[in-house]
Amino acid sequence: MPKLLKLILFLTIGGLVAFFVARWLVQRASPLPENLGINNGRLTPCPDSPNCVSTQATDDGHSIPPIRYVGETAVAHQRLLSILQADAQFTIISQTPIYIHAEAQTAVWRFIDDVEFFFDEADSLIHFRSASRLGYGDGGTNRQRMEAIRTAFLNE
Known part of the structure; x- marks a missing residue:
């Protein structure tokens, strides 16, 4: 040879x-972050790094609109859960009637991002947060992912 x-x-x-x-x-x-979940009706704030989006953020770099739903929260919860379960990038970690935590894994490097959903029953809104566990930037991956989920939810 x-x-x-x-x-x-x-x-x-x-x-x-x-x-x-x-x-x-x-x-x-x-490792799984320890600060996830709902605290006083709010998801954990995004860090200063640009690899996170949240419906409860107030700055343009992290802010993204929530998803409005009509009808019962349980129906909206099941619809969103079905969307996540149909997509191989997501693994459901925990859920309650008003909260879902999933991990999203990127295709090539298998980076893990935490994706959280909080169902605000009083306003019929789904608040969410998507944040990378590692690194500083994400090239818009978290925002694109959440916009795709919004589109799937509203079109279902």
């Missing part, structure tokens, strides 16, 4: 091993 072919084969195998080791390390470095 020529030296160049051996070198290419070695680099390809080495690159694949490095890729999978890096993915494994990313998963191990992403």
Whole structure:
């Protein structure tokens, strides 16, 4: 086998091993945050980094409108839960009648983002927050994800 072919084969195998080791390390470095959930009718605020969106944020970089629903909260909850369960990127971590916490996993690097939904029964709104566990920026991934969920919910 020529030296160049051996070198290419070695680099390809080495690159694949490095890729999978890096993915494994990313998963191990992403523990579940302790500050998730509802506190006094509010989800945890977004950090200063741009890798989070929330319907309860007041600044333009993090703010996103909530989803308005009509009818019973239980029906809206089930509709949203069905959307999440139909999408392979989501794993449901916990839920109550007015709250859902899911993990979303990115396709290539398998970064884990926390996605939370709070059903505000008094105003018939679904407040949500989507935040990356690691890194600083997200290239708009969290905002795009939540807009896709909104579209699916409103079109169902």
